[in-house]
Amino acid sequence: MGSTRDILLASPAAESRNAPVIQFLLIVAWHWTLVPATMEFVDWWLGYGASISGVPVPTPFDLDRALQQLVHPLLHCLLVMMVLVEALFSTIAFRILTRRRPADRALFIRLWWRVCLWGALVLPAGTFVVAVVSGDWGLAIRVPLLWVLWMIAGPALLARIHGFHRFPPGHCEKCGYNLTGNISGRCPECGRHVPLGLQAK
Ligand SMILES: [Zn+2]
Secondary structure, three states: HHHHHHHHHOOOOOOOOOHHHHHHHHHHHHHHHHHHHHHOOOHHHHHOOOOOOOOOEOOOOOOHHHHHHOOOHHHHHHHHHHHHHHHHHHHHHHHHOOOHHHHHHHHHHHHHHHHHHHHHHHHHHHHHHHHHHHOOOHHHHOOOOOOOHHHHHHHHHHHHOOOOOOOOEEEEOOOOOOOOOEEEEEEOOOEEEOOOOOOOO
C-alpha cells in the first residue's frame, strides 16, 4: 500500500479518500511552521531583529523575542492571508491552464502540497542565499513573499508539465483513453495509475 508515504510525498498513488483532507491540513501546517521558521532562522543568522515591515534592526538572537514573534497576531494574519490568496488565485490559474473542473479538487490539492514540498527545500535555501549574498534582511524577507507567486502558479504549472491539461476529466491523463466505468484504478490502454477522483463516475 504505502498509502501514508504516498500522501506525504504527494504521489499519484495516494489512494485514500482522506488524502486531499490530510494534504490540505499538511499545507496549512507547512505555512505555520516553515514560513515563520525560515524568517526566524534568517533573522538569527544575520543577527537582525526581524520585523514584518522589513526594517533591519541589529540585535543578538533572543529566544523570548523569537517566541513572541511566533505568537504575534500580525504573523497569523499574514499566514491566513497567504493561504487564502494562494488558494484563490492558484485555483483560478489551475482552472485556466488545465481546463479542469472542481471535481479534480483532489488533483489540485495534491499538486499544491507537492509545491509546498519543493518549498520546504527552496524557500529556506533561497531566503538564506539572498540574505547572505545581499546582507540585506529587507531583501531576504521578500523571498517568502515572492514565494507566494510560485505557490499560485505552481499547481497549474505542475499539472501542465505532467500533461493533465491534454485530455478532459474522465480520460486517462497519459493516453486519453476514456475511463468511463473503469474502477480498476488503472488505464487498460497504457497501464497508467488513475488517481482518485479522476475515474469516471
Ligand atoms: Zn492510458
